[in-house]
Amino acid sequence: GAGVSQSPSNKVTEKGKDVELRCDPISGHTALYWYRQSLGQGLEFLIYFQGNSAPDKSGLPSDRFSAERTGGSVSTLTIQRTQQEDSAVYLCASSLNSGVEQYFGPGTRLTVT
Amino acid sequence: AQTVTQSQPEMSVQEAETVTLSCTYDTSESDYYLFWYKQPPSRQMILVIRQEAYKQQNATENRFSVNFQKAAKSFSLKISDSQLGDAAMYFCAYRSPNFGNEKLTFGTGTRLTIIP
Numbered sequence: 312g313a314g315v316s317q318s319p320s321n322k323v324t325e326k327g328k329d330v331e332l333r334c335d336p337i338s339g340h341t342a343l344y345w346y347r348q349s350l351g352q353g354l355e356f357l358i359y360f361q362g363n364s365a366p367d368k369s370g371l372p373s374d375r376f377s378a379e380r381t382g383g384s385v386s387t388l389t390i391q392r393t394q395q396e397d398s399a400v401y402l403c404a405s406s407l408n409s410g411v412e413q414y415f416g417p418g419t420r421l422t423v424t
Numbered sequence: 425a426q427t428v429t430q431s432q433p434e435m436s437v438q439e440a441e442t443v444t445l446s447c448t449y450d451t452s453e454s455d456y457y458l459f460w461y462k463q464p465p466s467r468q469m470i471l472v473i474r475q476e477a478y479k480q481q482n483a484t485e486n487r488f489s490v491n492f493q494k495a496a497k498s499f500s501l502k503i504s505d506s507q508l509g510d511a512a513m514y515f516c517a518y519r520s521p522n523f524g525n526e527k528l529t530f531g532t533g534t535r536l537t538i539i540p
Contacts, residue, residue: 344527354515354530366524400467406526411457411519413528415469 313337315416317403323422324393332388332419336405343386344406344413345370345378349399357401360386393423426451426518430531437506438539444491445501445534447516457519458492459528460501464512472514475499503536511538 316335324330336343345357347370356370360380371377375394380386390397400420404413427450437443449458460472475483475492482490487504503510516531 342526346528353532354528356527356529359527361524367527370527402467402469404469404528412459412471412474414471415461418467420467 315403315405315414317401317416317419319419320417321420321422323424326395326423327392329389329391330393330421332390332401332421334386334388334403334405334416336384336386336403337414338384339407340405340414341383341408342406342410342413343380344404345386345388346402346404347399348402348418351396352399354402357388390421393421395423397421398423426453426456426520426529428516428518428529428531430516430534432534433532434535434537436537436539437503439506439508441506442502442504443506443536445503445514445516445536447499447501447531449497449499449516449518451497451518451520453520453522455521457521458490458499459517459519460488460490460499461515461517461530462510462512463515463533469515473501506538508538508540511536 318333343360348354359367362383375391378388400418402418404415406413429448456477458475462470473485489502491500513533515533517528
């Protein structure tokens with residue numbers, strides 16, 4: 312079956328612009344996670360969804376970052392007023408009803424110039 | 425908070441030989457999950473192997489096996505008969521068993537090079 316998909320694959324944006332990153336989880340997976348992978352910070356958790364609600368937003372680095380999930384499926388991570396330090400690979404993962412194993416998408420590489 | 429440490433930024437191994445990647449972690453929880461993920465240049469994280477802390481038996485998946493030492497909080501990955509396709513970044517990760525706290529905490533990774 313289809314895996315986790317993310318779009319766009321790469322995004323270049325100017326400092327100060329807003330960006331939206333999309334994640335399509337595996338069909339039927341109720342849990343969805345966003346992570347960020349950067350040279351300086353390694354792999355870090357951002358936010359977790361169970362269905363459409365986000366019980367854990369503890370990893371969002373600032374109020375410029377937000378995420379939503381609709382219909383228990385697609386999720387969008389929005390970064391407002393992007394900064395150069397936001398440059399990173401943003402990874403999405405999903406799992407079955409808080410199942411143990413998380414399945415990752417290919418990521419979106421965000422470059423802020 | 426849990427922490428995961430990978431002390432080997434880079435490792436290399438001859439093709440067909442065996443290599444061991446190290447991982448230690450810190451937690452106050454008695455039950456948890458540990459994982460090794462592989463990230464090739466394509467960026468996609470691929471689950472290699474998982475271990476439940478309550479299981480004493482070390483997990484194995486074909487050429488991949490772990491040495492789980494709960495008291496020492498150590499979780500190393502052994503790759504036998506290394507193949508060119510094993511070249512990648514390898515990340516050790518920790519997950520709490522508690523509902524609502526399913527996030528993965530990752531180590532900083534080990535870049536594995538396979539020498540033909």
